[in-house]
Amino acid sequence: MNVPVKCDPREVLFVHSSLAIYHILCSVLMVAIFIATKRLVESFRRSYSKLTVVVIGGGPVGLTAVLVAALSKKVSNIILFEEMFRNNLCNKPSQIAFNPKTVKFLRTLDIDFDNLEGCWSNDYFYTRSGVYTDYLLCVLYKFNKKVDLKLGTKFTRDTIKEVDKVVGRKLVIACDGSNGNGARIMGLNDEFLQHSLNAYGAVAGVDRLVHGAVPVPETSVQNILFDLGAYGILVDERQEPQGFTVKLFGNLRHRYMNIAIPKCESTLLKSMRLVLDRSIPHTDVVSNLELLFTIIMRNIFIKCFNTYKSEVESSISESTALKTLKFSPRLFEIKLSQRLETVVYFKETDTFLIAEGEAARCTNFHTGKDINLAMDGLPILNRFITMITWASSEHSIMEAMLFKSRSAERICKSFLKNGLRDTVFSPS
Numbered sequence: 102m103n104v105p106v107k108c109d110p111r112e113v114l115f116v117h118s119s120l121a122i123y124h125i126l127c128s129v130l131m132v133a134i135f136i137a138t139k140r141l142v143e144s145f146r147r148s149y150s151k152l153t154v155v156v157i158g159g160g161p162v163g164l165t166a167v168l169v170a171a172l173s174k175k176v177s178n179i180i181l182f183e184e185m186f187r188n189n190l191c192n193k194p195s196q197i198a199f200n201p202k203t204v205k206f207l208r209t210l211d212i213d214f215d216n217l218e219g220c221w222s223n224d225y226f227y228t229r230s231g232v233y234t235d236y237l238l239c240v241l242y243k244f245n246k247k248v249d250l251k252l253g254t255k256f257t258r259d260t261i262k263e264v265d266k267v268v269g270r271k272l273v274i275a276c277d278g279s280n281g282n283g284a285r286i287m288g289l290n291d292e293f294l295q296h297s298l299n300a301y302g303a304v305a306g307v308d309r310l311v312h313g314a315v316p317v318p319e320t321s322v323q324n325i326l327f328d329l330g331a332y333g334i335l336v337d338e339r340q341e342p343q344g345f346t347v348k349l350f351g352n353l354r355h356r357y358m359n360i361a362i363p364k365c366e367s368t369l370l371k372s373m374r375l376v377l378d379r380s381i382p383h384t385d386v387v388s389n390l391e392l393l394f395t396i397i398m399r400n401i402f403i404k405c406f407n408t409y410k411s412e413v414e415s416s417i418s419e420s421t422a423l424k425t426l427k428f429s430p431r432l433f434e435i436k437l438s439q440r441l442e443t444v445v446y447f448k449e450t451d452t453f454l455i456a457e458g459e460a461a462r463c464t465n466f467h468t469g470k471d472i473n474l475a476m477d478g479l480p481i482l483n484r485f486i487t488m489i490t491w492a493s494s495e496h497s498i499m500e501a502m503l504f505k506s507r508s509a510e511r512i513c514k515s516f517l518k519n520g521l522r523d524t525v526f527s528p529s
């Protein structure tokens with residue numbers, strides 16, 4: 102005989118809800134274990150992922166890039182290709198100037214400014230390219246287990262095979278200056294965008310046989326007008342431009358000067374910019390005009406130098422200038438060249454390629470402080486290295502490349518907006 106089973110509906114509900122909670126908890130636990138395992142595997146993968154960095158060019162930017170890579174835990178080894186030997190590198194006379202932002206960044210790399218020959222002025226640090234290179238090479242020799250400095254070795258098409266043989270993910274950084282072709286032969290688009298900086302300028306340099314190669318602070322003078330009346334160039338006073346900025350920089354042995362002026366349509370500027378039509382026959386009149394223009398520019402530079410030189414240096418005479426002064430014969434338009442493509446990824450060889458320094462962007466005018474533009478790409482290099490070392494999916498690779506190209510774009514945009522105002526036209 103069947104005994105009717107009585108069940109309390111509340112009990113049934115309790116059992117069902119307990120079962121449901123149990124299932125939910127199990128699912129949550131499974132998901133949590135899955136996520137934790139995935140994270141653990143990912144963190145193992147990340148901590149074991151390593152990158153090989155190849156740097157083309159051992160100028161100030163290339164060597165700083167090597168140092169950033171050497172300090173990164175993500176990088177297992179670094180190879181630098183520099184076509185010059187150490188002696189020539191360390192004797193490079195051109196001045197480099199670091200603005201306060203760059204100084205702060207370089208301090209994070211433990212650059213010891215107290216042990217670097219140079220001078221401070223308004224929180225800017227001025228030194229010679231060779232001095233900075235020498236300092237960095239000494240620092241980098243300490244990383245000899247990780248860094249292979251191939252000085253006196255030109256990077257050519259044949260070197261690419263050597264790079265391709267390296268196992269694992271690679272980052273090639275082209276830092277071979279404004280005339281380098283490393284980025285192009287590796288496969289980066291070689292198109293440059295030219296931006297006018299809405300100003301005209303001219304540069305000059307004088308080399309003298311004095312011993313002091315230690316940089317001296319920059320002299321910058323605003324609103325100077327040149328009287329070219331003696332050459333028959335008369336300026337209509339109503340059209341007078343706002344005046345030139347004159348800068349003297351470098352060291353006592355290699356002195357540089359530049360003059361710059363915002364763009365405007367004045368008789369004075371038109372005369373100083375006049376370029377003779379090469380297609381017209383080279384008559385005596387043309388030759389005389391060319392000679393006159395050259396004399397005008399030389400006299401302007403001699404006068405500027407002698408008026409604004411530092412107290413400790415001697416004036417230059419016309420005869421010395423004839424032998425030692427190199428200068429632009431005419432005013433030219435100041436431009437910024439920006440490499441259109443700054444990052445690319447080659448799947449077959451698992452290689453990222455970027456351009457930095459003057460290989461990525463440069464002006465045709467040395468402002469005395471324009472190294473900052475060349476160095477500006479490096480503060481994000483460490484983060485980019487981390488991103489590409491960890492990137493495993495197509496999405497994360499794209500994300501890293503986007504991060505790099507946006508940063509390159511920002512540098513140029515900011516320079517176009519403030520560059521000359523900060524480095525040339527602002528009273529120091």
Ligand SMILES: Cc1cc2nc3c(=O)[nH]c(=O)nc-3n(C[C@H](O)[C@H](O)[C@H](O)COP(=O)(O)OP(=O)(O)OC[C@H]3O[C@@H](n4cnc5c(N)ncnc54)[C@H](O)[C@@H]3O)c2cc1C
Pocket residue numbers: 157158159160161162163182183184185195196197198199230254255256257276277278279280281282283306350351357457458459460467468469470471472473475
């Ligand atoms: C006359 C002059 C005056 C200047 N004055 C100032 C100034 O007052 N203030 C300032 O801030 N900046 C100044 N500059 C600019 C400053 O020197 C540059 O901004 C800086 O040198 C750029 O550094 P970089 O490393 O990008 O390029 P670079 O210094 O040009 O270095 C590129 C390196 O790559 C190497 N290289 C090229 N091709 C290859 C290859 N195929 N294989 C291997 N190696 C290769 C070259 O030998 C070189 O050592 C001046 C420059 C000049 C020329």
